[in-house]
Amino acid sequence: RGAGQQRVFLRLLEAEMIKFILMVNKQGQTRLAQYYDYLTVRERVTLEGELIRKCLSRSESQCSFVEYRDYRVVYRRYASLYFIVGLDNDEDCNELAILEFIHTLVCELDIMFNLEKAHVILDEMVLDGCIVDTNKNAVLNPLYLLEKHSS
Numbered sequence: 001r002g003a004g005q006q007r008v009f010l011r012l013l014e015a016e017m018i019k020f021i022l023m024v025n026k027q028g029q030t031r032l033a034q035y036y037d038y039l040t041v042r043e044r045v046t047l048e049g050e051l052i053r054k055c056l057s058r059s060e061s062q063c064s065f066v067e068y069r070d071y072r073v074v075y076r077r078y079a080s081l082y083f084i085v086g087l088d089n090d091e092d093c094n095e096l097a098i099l100e101f102i103h104t105l106v107c108e109l110d111i112m113f114n115l116e117k118a119h120v121i122l123d124e125m126v127l128d129g130c131i132v133d134t135n136k137n138a139v140l141n142p143l144y145l146l147e148k149h150s151s
Contacts (some may be wrong), residue, residue: 023083032118072087109121
């Protein structure tokens with residue numbers, strides 16, 4: 001992706017306020033959960049259980065955007081994993097930009113996947129619920145530096 005496309009994409013995402021990101025397998029088990037607003041453990045377990053059932057029960061021909069409680073939810077299935085992003089339930093929400101973000105995240109995770117690295121990648125891309133970077137080199141550089149210094 002070119003630098004111009006990168007800037008336009010980030011401008012589209014500036015206003016998006018991510019509340020949570022979940023990575024879930026086809027059996028409904030949460031593999032990664034990142035929350036950007038405080039929820040108690042009980043609230044998280046309830047939210048994840050209900051939302052995962054809702055997303056997993058939908059067919060592939062159905063839209064990947066759903067409203068759940070006070071959230072607008074965008075999800076996408078890649079192989080055996082579902083990537084679920086919860087946003088403010090805002091009329092100005094750009095669901096297609098969030099789908100692009102999910103795709104970018106999946107591409108980065110595909111390169112080097114383990115749970116610790118997934119959290120580092122996610123932390124480089126999202127800060128306090130706002131997408132701050134989607135540039136592959138910038139996102140992966142901290143991982144390369146960590147690996148370089150740990151060898």
